[in-house]
Amino acid sequence: MHQAAPNIYTGELIDMTATLVPDLKKIARTEGQVAMYIGNGHAVWEASLSNVLSSGDKVLFAVTGNFGHGWAEMARRLGVDAQVIDFGKRDVVDIEILKKALTDDMQGDIKAVLVVQVDTGTSAKTHIVEIRKAMNESDHSALLMVDSIASLGCDEMQMDAWGVDILIAGCQKGLMVPPGMSFIFFNQKAEQARDKQKIVSGYWDWRPRAHPQHFFEYFCGTAPTHHLFGLRVALDMILHEEGLEAVWKRHELLAHAIWAAFDRWSVVGPLELNIAEINKRSHAVTSVRMGAPFGTQLREWLTNNAGVTLGIGLGMVDRNDPEWDGFFRIGHMGHLNSHMVLGTLGAIDSGLKALRIPHGEGALDAASLVCSGA
Numbered sequence: 195m196h197q198a199a200p201n202i203y204t205g206e207l208i209d210m211t212a213t214l215v216p217d218l219k220k221i222a223r224t225e226g227q228v229a230m231y232i233g234n235g236h237a238v239w240e241a242s243l244s245n246v247l248s249s250g251d252k253v254l255f256a257v258t259g260n261f262g263h264g265w266a267e268m269a270r271r272l273g274v275d276a277q278v279i280d281f282g283k284r285d286v287v288d289i290e291i292l293k294k295a296l297t298d299d300m301q302g303d304i305k306a307v308l309v310v311q312v313d314t315g316t317s318a319k320t321h322i323v324e325i326r327k328a329m330n331e332s333d334h335s336a337l338l339m340v341d342s343i344a345s346l347g348c349d350e351m352q353m354d355a356w357g358v359d360i361l362i363a364g365c366q367k368g369l370m371v372p373p374g375m376s377f378i379f380f381n382q383k384a385e386q387a388r389d390k391q392k393i394v395s396g397y398w399d400w401r402p403r404a405h406p407q408h409f410f411e412y413f414c415g416t417a418p419t420h421h422l423f424g425l426r427v428a429l430d431m432i433l434h435e436e437g438l439e440a441v442w443k444r445h446e447l448l449a450h451a452i453w454a455a456f457d458r459w460s461v462v463g464p465l466e467l468n469i470a471e472i473n474k475r476s477h478a479v480t481s482v483r484m485g486a487p488f489g490t491q492l493r494e495w496l497t498n499n500a501g502v503t504l505g506i507g508l509g510m511v512d513r514n515d516p517e518w519d520g521f522f523r524i525g526h527m528g529h530l531n532s533h534m535v536l537g538t539l540g541a542i543d544s545g546l547k548a549l550r551i552p553h554g555e556g557a558l559d560a561a562s563l564v565c566s567g568a
């Protein structure tokens with residue numbers, strides 16, 4: 195990304211940008227289309243809704259944390275009738291409850307089911323294939339829209355095989371590029387829903403972005419030139435140097451190393467993983483409960499003494515939230531290896547000792563054993 199500004203009319207940038215499209219689709223495992231945006235995850239929250247929904251349309255959000263609530267709020271701001279089923283902060287989507295809501299919708303009023311694959315606040319991972327199965331079994335024709343902003347390139351995603359109609363992602367998490375770009379993948383069914391819309395705003399419209407006649411249509415104006423160079427390198431690293439399945443495996447192994455440490459630490463004292471069941475945990479982020487004021491104390495100790503920034507509580511944005519001081523999160527997505535994970539765990543272990551927070555012994559041994567592959 196550190197290079198002179200390129201020619202934005204002809205030449206290398208134009209040719210290189212075209213190569214991003216098939217590689218992005220490989221990461222999402224789709225034969226469908228991709229539209230690229232200059233914007234963060236919130237941009238594609240709004241863009242995805244804007245292409246297939248209108249004011250007054252009814253949709254169903256299956257929510258497992260703050261990010262699901264955020265996407266639903268975005269829908270409400272567009273006048274969409276956003277029904278929310280809240281599965282709390284410590285669990286994934288309950289398939290039977292979702293199925294009942296869909297079978298109760300006798301008139302087929304629900305136009306879309308919206309789910310966050312990994313809610314980055316709670317670190318709960320919903321198995322998307324089961325959502326599609328519930329929709330098929332209740333014979334419902336709604337679109338399935340999935341937020342994989344935290345999970346794409348970390349946790350497995352099989353957009354086509356799992357029956358996802360619209361998938362959204364950002365560039366700054368598993369895709370390892372500084373914040374500023376985001377993506378919508380969509381299939382033919384989603385494209386047909388887009389075609390039925392009376393109005394889609396010129397900037398959010400995914401059609402010219404996915405089917406550009408001219409280079410400037412990719413981004414509805416000037417391209418994010420240097421981000422594109424960064425993205426090219428990231429896609430090469432994932433697809434050509436390491437391989438997507440090896441990337442998923444690396445995230446799985448490193449997540450297990452982190453959980454092994456917590457299994458030991460939590461034997462005594464306040465530490466507890468937010469998601470109890472292993473198959474409901476994300477491989478990209480881990481949320482930890484330890485009660486106030488320990489969470490904030492530990493985060494501040496690590497920032498000031500170890501050069502490690504832990505994530506704030508379950509995706510909360512309000513410092514006055516009574517839960518603020520009782521949590522922290524470890525981000526383990528994207529450009530990550532065992533020295534970073536073991537370093538972070540070692541720093542947490544030091545912090546627990548410095549602050550005299552009770553904890554079980556042997557956490558670092560347990561994590562190191564997992565990283566050794568033995």
Ligand SMILES: *Cc1c(COP(=O)(O)O)cnc(C)c1O
Nearest residue numbers: 234235236261312314343344364
């Ligand atoms: C980060 C994130 C978002 C929001 O992305 P921004 O780039 O901060 O707008 C939305 N959903 C999930 C699951 C995320 O992890």
